[in-house]
Amino acid sequence: MGMTITEKILAAHAGLEEVKTGELINAKVDIALGNDITGPVAIKEFQKMGVKKVFDPDKVVMIPDHFSPAKDIKSAEQCKNLRDFARSQELTHYYEVGQMGIEHCLLPELGIVAPGDLVIGADSHTVTYGALGAFATGVGSTDLAAAMATGEVWLRVPETIKVNLAGKPSNPWVVGKDVILALIGKIGVDGALYQSLEFGGEGLDYLNMDSRFTIANMAVEAGAKNGIMPVDEKTRAYVEGRVKKPYQVYASDSDAVYSNEVEINLTTLKPQVAFPHLPSNTRSIDEVGMVPIDQVVIGSCTNGRMEDMRIAAQILKGKKVHPYLRLIVIPGTQGIYQQCIREGIVDIIIEAGGVFSTPTCGPCLGGYMGILAKGEKALATTNRNFVGRMGHPESEIYLSNPAVAAASAIKGRITAPEEIIGN
Amino acid sequence: MSKYIGRVWRVGNDIDTDLIIAARHLNDASPENLRKNCLQDVIPDFSKKIAKGDIIVAGKNFGCGSSREHAPLAIKHCGISCVVAHSFARIFYRNAINIGLPIITAGNVIEAFQDGDRIEVDVNQGFIRHLDKGQEYQTETFPPFIQEIIAAGNLANYVQWRMKANG
Numbered sequence: 001m002g003m004t005i006t007e008k009i010l011a012a013h014a015g016l017e018e019v020k021t022g023e024l025i026n027a028k029v030d031i032a033l034g035n036d037i038t039g040p041v042a043i044k045e046f047q048k049m050g051v052k053k054v055f056d057p058d059k060v061v062m063i064p065d066h067f068s069p070a071k072d073i074k075s076a077e078q079c080k081n082l083r084d085f086a087r088s089q090e091l092t093h094y095y096e097v098g099q100m101g102i103e104h105c106l107l108p109e110l111g112i113v114a115p116g117d118l119v120i121g122a123d124s125h126t127v128t129y130g131a132l133g134a135f136a137t138g139v140g141s142t143d144l145a146a147a148m149a150t151g152e153v154w155l156r157v158p159e160t161i162k163v164n165l166a167g168k169p170s171n172p173w174v175v176g177k178d179v180i181l182a183l184i185g186k187i188g189v190d191g192a193l194y195q196s197l198e199f200g201g202e203g204l205d206y207l208n209m210d211s212r213f214t215i216a217n218m219a220v221e222a223g224a225k226n227g228i229m230p231v232d233e234k235t236r237a238y239v240e241g242r243v244k245k246p247y248q249v250y251a252s253d254s255d256a257v258y259s260n261e262v263e264i265n266l267t268t269l270k271p272q273v274a275f276p277h278l279p280s281n282t283r284s285i286d287e288v289g290m291v292p293i294d295q296v297v298i299g300s301c302t303n304g305r306m307e308d309m310r311i312a313a314q315i316l317k318g319k320k321v322h323p324y325l326r327l328i329v330i331p332g333t334q335g336i337y338q339q340c341i342r343e344g345i346v347d348i349i350i351e352a353g354g355v356f357s358t359p360t361c362g363p364c365l366g367g368y369m370g371i372l373a374k375g376e377k378a379l380a381t382t383n384r385n386f387v388g389r390m391g392h393p394e395s396e397i398y399l400s401n402p403a404v405a406a407a408s409a410i411k412g413r414i415t416a417p418e419e420i421i422g423n
Numbered sequence: 424m425s426k427y428i429g430r431v432w433r434v435g436n437d438i439d440t441d442l443i444i445a446a447r448h449l450n451d452a453s454p455e456n457l458r459k460n461c462l463q464d465v466i467p468d469f470s471k472k473i474a475k476g477d478i479i480v481a482g483k484n485f486g487c488g489s490s491r492e493h494a495p496l497a498i499k500h501c502g503i504s505c506v507v508a509h510s511f512a513r514i515f516y517r518n519a520i521n522i523g524l525p526i527i528t529a530g531n532v533i534e535a536f537q538d539g540d541r542i543e544v545d546v547n548q549g550f551i552r553h554l555d556k557g558q559e560y561q562t563e564t565f566p567p568f569i570q571e572i573i574a575a576g577n578l579a580n581y582v583q584w585r586m587k588a589n590g
């Protein structure tokens with residue numbers, strides 16, 4: 001019986017010939033990741049385990065990105081805790097303010113994750129690396145502590161849902177965000193609970209790596225354990241020159257077994273908007289109606305990459321942000337920040353009346369840099385529109401792709417990009 | 424010990440980790456901070472209203488969203504003895520087991536319970552009893568490996584024990 005790409009990676013890391021769905025395995029990890037919120041809790045647990053040194057200082061990665069540059073004294077203490085640990089353990093991959101970025105943008109950019117890797121991270125959006133053909137999943141701080149001590153993690157081999165991306169997008173503004181919002185709208189926020197989402201089909205050929213990261217990133221919003229994609233020419237071109245370690249490419253067998261199959265038709269797909277308060281609450285852009293907004297945020301590990309910045313700038317060029325609205329643009333990494341300067345994107349956004357921030361998670365999780373007051377509405381390119389996620393429990397978040405977000409920033413209400421620039 | 428008796432706090436579907444402990448409180452992982460802000464946006468003053476040993480009975484996908492272990496920790500620090508849900512989000516499920524917060528996946532059994540009902544739960548046996556109505560329900564038990572973690576109290580103890588055993 002054939003195996004899926006997920007099953008093959010899990011088997012290889014558990015030292016087994018094959019694995020079966022539902023089986024509990026102990027697997028070796030290639031990367032164990034923590035941040036300034038989950039890291040300190042993991043460090044405390046690690047110390048409780050009575051272990052002196054992490055299993056491999058090249059494989060434990062700590063990124064201060066959530067409340068960093070530190071937003072207040074307590075956050076500063078958490079960042080310091082991470083920093084002290086990284087220094088005393090001599091971690092190779094610790095990135096200080098000035099080099100750091102949002103973890104899930106930074107790790108692929110620096111080539112820290114390779115195809116075929118098994119990655120666990122004390123952050124639910126660790127699933128992002130599935131776009132590289134790696135098995136990547138979110139865990140908690142105690143799991144991270146155990147992996148830092150032993151180099152292993154316990155996992156249940158998940159069933160896999162196959163997602164067939166059919167056809168070529170016909171709407172010029174459709175990107176990865178719309179694909180994944182449409183999928184979550186279709187199967188629900190627990191539609192892939194405990195399962196793996198495996199993306200494939202012709203449609204993948206039309207999606208660049210940035211769009212693919214967005215899709216894998218939000219697999220967790222459907223409850224999935226991981227979201228994974230095959231390695232193709234685009235993946236190879238992306239990892240070339242970045243990944244310095246040897247790696248192995250896995251692919252699903254043609255007779256692999258899937259628990260279910262879902263199709264998303266890219267040809268008929270239009271930009272999607274998720275209404276409060278769940279990412280599954282999606283509508284096509286032409287069914288949105290009149291929704292005035294107070295703030296637009298373009299950034300996060302979902303849409304803070306170069307493609308997203310370029311799309312936003314394309315729409316905002318020579319235009320002005322609506323006078324009753326705040327536009328906040330946050331690039332995912334220092335590398336993306338610098339590229340935005342080179343391409344004149346920062347100027348375009350500032351001239352339009354927006355702000356351009358240093359990389360940080362910031363408002364995505366309601367930390368800082370754009371918190372909402374009671375009753376305010378925001379449109380964000382982030383991944384969660386839960387109650388209170390960006391500020392006051394009575395504020396509201398809508399989710400979209402960067403083109404819709406930029407166009408809406410100009411209009412002051414949620415709108416299609418075509419209303420700003422024609423087809 | 425795997426048996427818990429308490430009063431039911433009934434919550435709905437998709438209670439996410441931001442509702443359990445909002446990110447604005449995550450700059451401080453102290454038990455006191457987590458306890459007082461637990462489920463604040465769902466049931467105001469939750470931590471003051473509950474009695475030690477009370478039990479949360481929730482709908483589908485409890486704990487969806489972020490990986491923050493602060494969520495099960497906040498519930499534990501409040502004095503909640505056990506969480507019964509139709510289903511749990513994946514990371515919350517792991518985290519609860521790893522930190523030693525007893526949980527049980529109960530499917531439609533949760534429909535039998537309302538706020539204030541009295542419930543008895545045996546996590547190891549997968550057994551639930553409605554103490555007011557006298558009804559009993561059997562659910563699935565944990566696989567042996569997870570039972571070992573539960574028996575050790577939490578994953579930290581389990582790892583310590585295993586590392587010692589392996590020399």
Ligand code: SF4
Nearest residue numbers: 125300301361364365
């Ligand atoms: S950008 Fe948002 S979703 Fe991504 S890691 Fe940061 S807080 Fe989490």
